[in-house]
Amino acid sequence: MSKRGKKKDEETGDVDQENGAAPDAKKAKKGKEAEAPIMYEDPPDKMTTKDGHAANWKITSWNVDGLRAWVKKKGLDETKCAEKALPNEITSMPEYPHKYWSGSEEKEGYSGVAMLCRTEPLKVTYGIGKEEHDKEGRVITAEFPNFFLVTSYVPNAGKGLVRLDYRKTWDVDFQAYLSELDQRKPVVLCGDLNVAHQEIDLKNPKGNKKNAGFTPEEREGFSKLLEAGFVDSFRELYPEQAYAYTFWTYMMNSRSKNVGWRLDYFVLSRTLLPNLCDSKIRGAAMGSDHCPITLHLAI
Numbered sequence: 001m002s003k004r005g006k007k008k009d010e011e012t013g014d015v016d017q018e019n020g021a022a023p024d025a026k027k028a029k030k031g032k033e034a035e036a037p038i039m040y041e042d043p044p045d046k047m048t049t050k051d052g053h054a055a056n057w058k059i060t061s062w063n064v065d066g067l068r069a070w071v072k073k074k075g076l077d078e079t080k081c082a083e084k085a086l087p088n089e090i091t092s093m094p095e096y097p098h099k100y101w102s103g104s105e106e107k108e109g110y111s112g113v114a115m116l117c118r119t120e121p122l123k124v125t126y127g128i129g130k131e132e133h134d135k136e137g138r139v140i141t142a143e144f145p146n147f148f149l150v151t152s153y154v155p156n157a158g159k160g161l162v163r164l165d166y167r168k169t170w171d172v173d174f175q176a177y178l179s180e181l182d183q184r185k186p187v188v189l190c191g192d193l194n195v196a197h198q199e200i201d202l203k204n205p206k207g208n209k210k211n212a213g214f215t216p217e218e219r220e221g222f223s224k225l226l227e228a229g230f231v232d233s234f235r236e237l238y239p240e241q242a243y244a245y246t247f248w249t250y251m252m253n254s255r256s257k258n259v260g261w262r263l264d265y266f267v268l269s270r271t272l273l274p275n276l277c278d279s280k281i282r283g284a285a286m287g288s289d290h291c292p293i294t295l296h297l298a299i
Contacts, residue, residue, distance in 0.1 A: 040258065058296055064288045096118060102138075113153050125140075128173060132173075161212060179228050196214050234293075247260055266295040276297060
C-alpha cells in the first residue's frame with residue numbers, strides 16, 4: 001500500500017550507490033569466468049503467527065518506476081505522478097475503492113506517495129505536520145481500528161551527499177512523528193526508506209560507505225528509530241538472510257547479477273510482534289528498479 005517511482009534527478013544518489021559496486025569489483029581478471037550470482041528466493045508465505053493466529057491483513061509496498069507505463073501491473077501503490085495526471089486505469093480500479101494521493105507542491109514528477117485500500121480507513125492525513133517536509137508529499141497516514149499505516153518515501157541524501165543534512169533533520173522529525181502515533185496505537189511503516197541499515201543489506205558495503213543510502217549518519221538514523229520501540233520486520237524474521245535486496249540499478253545488469261540494496265521496509269511498533277506472520281521480498285516481480293514487499297499480519 002505504498003511508494004514512489006525513481007527518476008534521474010538530485011534524489012537518486014550518486015552513480016556508485018546506484019551501481020552498488022565497489023571499484024575493485026569492477027576489475028575482473030582476464031581469462032576467468034565471473035562467479036555465478038547468488039540469488040535470493042522468497043520462501044513460501046507464512047500465514048500464521050507463532051501462536052497460530054491466521055493472517056487477516058496483507059499490505060504490499062512497491063516503489064514503482066513510471067506509473068503510467070505500468071498501470072496494468074497489480075499492486076502499484078506509490079508514484080511521482082501528479083494526481084491530475086493519473087491514468088484512468090488507476091483512478092477507476094474497482095478492487096481498490098479507497099485511493100489517496102500526495103505529491104510535491106513545488107515540482108511535478110518529484111517524490112510523492114499513494115495508498116490504495118480495499119478497507120476504508122477511519123481517517124487519512126498527509127505529511128507529518130512540518131512544512132519543510134510536507135511540501136514534498138512524502139507521507140500518507142491511514143488510521144485503522146487497531147493500528148496506523150504510514151507510507152513514506154524518505155528523502156535521498158543525494159549525489160555528493162548534498163542533502164545529507166536535510167536527511168538528518170528528516171530522520172529526527174519523522175521518528176518523533178512515528179513515536180507520537182505509537183503512543184496512541186501501534187504503527188506499521190512501509191516504503192522506500194532510502195537506507196541499507198546493515199552491511200548484509202547491500203551487495204558491496206565497503207565501496208559504498210560514503211554514498212547516499214549507506215552513510216554512517218543515515219544508518220544511525222535508522223538505528224535510533226529501532227531503539228525508539230520499532231522493529232525491522234524482515235530482519236526480525238530472517239536475521240541472517242543475505243542477498244535479499246529490493247533495489248537494483250538499471251545499469252550494468254545489476255539485477256541479473258543480484259548486485260542490489262535492501263531499501264524498502266516494513267517497520268512495526270514492537271507491540272505488533274505477536275501479530276507478525278511474515279515479511280516478504282518479491283524479488284521476481286519485474287516492472288521497476290525496486291521490487292514489491294509484502295507484510296502479513298493477524299490483528
